[in-house]
Amino acid sequence: MVNRYQYQDVAWIDCESPTEEEIIDLADEFGLGSILSQELMTPTPKPRVDLYPEFAYTVLHFPALRQTHGEYPLQEVDIVMGKSFIITVHYGPVPAIYDFARSFEAAILLRRSKGAALHTGHVLLELTERLYQGVENELESLEDEVSMIEKKIFSGHEREMVMAISSVSRELLNQKRSLATHHDILESFEQIGISLFGENLGNYFRAVAAFHYRVYHHALALSDTVDELHRTNDSLLTTSQNEVMKTLTIMAFITLPLTLITGLFGMNTHYTPVLGVPNDFWIILAIMAILAVSFFLYFKHKKWF
Structure with a gap:
């Protein structure tokens, strides 16, 4: 599907999952050539940037929104930028592009500085800002999840947070x-764009790089936070498991002598001390209770629990 947007002398052509015939028509109209036409017909696995005599071509992959990506976590956006046109090609729905399309003319007017001539740099800047803003919104959503995870970790739910982290x-x-x-890619795109369109567009390419810098470092900072929470959660889980093992060890240490005593008095011998005297059951029970309490007080004194 091909959608066209025109304002003054600048055209933006947006193609979503274009057919071979649609790409050929665009190639004939804008002189894209057969090589680039083939590139635009199918997704490109890796980002790239190429310089052509009359236009620049770049491929960028953006993280897809979680509610839309399914098994495909990346959204590819191909950009062909000429002096009076800009073509975007993507192979699935990209919400940021839909958003830009709905307000194309108003957005360009707001982006355009007063008295400056309109050119494709305005379209590129507004489009890429929307794309990176979509990533920023996703990071803010993840940041809310990280805050929730942090609260639950320190409120005793560290075991449940393993999968969330x-x-x-x-x-x-x-x-x-x-x-x-x-x-x-953006650095190369800037150099190519300046050589093709002149230094007056340099600021637009640098602004695009600034959008990327802000979003990328937000992702890095958030990733560092998650790594710290992961280590903290592991430490709390280890401490909790150690406490359980300590309790089980103490219980085993207390019950072992008691088991030994019951075993001794249960031996089939001709004479066993205490057995047979009045209140022998209560005497043996008292000995076992005294031993258990003594061990308990000793462990308590050593602060083992």
Whole structure:
């Protein structure tokens, strides 16, 4: 599906899961060439940037929203940028692009500085800001989850938080893995854009890089927080398990002598002390109780529990 948006002399063409025929029509209209046409027909596994005589081409992968990505955690956005047009190609729904399309003209007017000539740099800047803002919103949602996990860890629910921490860590791994590739790509895209369109567009490319820097370092900081919580949770779990093992060991240490005493008095011998005298049961029970209380007081004195 191809959607066209025009304002003054600048055209934005957005293609979602385009057919081969649609790509060929665009290639004929904008002189994209057969090589680039083939690139746009299918998803590209890795980010890239290429310079053509009349336009620049780049591929970026953004983390998909959790409620939409399913088994595909990345959203690919191909950008072809010429002097009077910008083409975006994606192979699935991208909410940030839909949002930009609904307010294209108003957004460009707001982005455009007073008195400045309108060019594709305005479209690029507004589009990439929406894309990175979508990632930022996802990170803020994850940040809320991390705050909830932190509260539960320190309120005695550390065992239940193991899976929650693992889930958030996986989401952050997807975020960092996709965003980590953007720095070099955007740097090359800036150099290519300046050589193609002139230094006056340099600020727009640098602004795009600034969007990425802010979002990527937010993901890194949040990942560090989750790692710290993971270590803290592991420490609390280990401490809890050690306390359980200590309690079981003390119980075993107390019951072992008592078991030994009952075994001795249960031996089938001709003469066993105490057995047969008046109140022999209560005497043996008292001996066992005194031993148990003595061990308990000793362990308490040593502060073993």
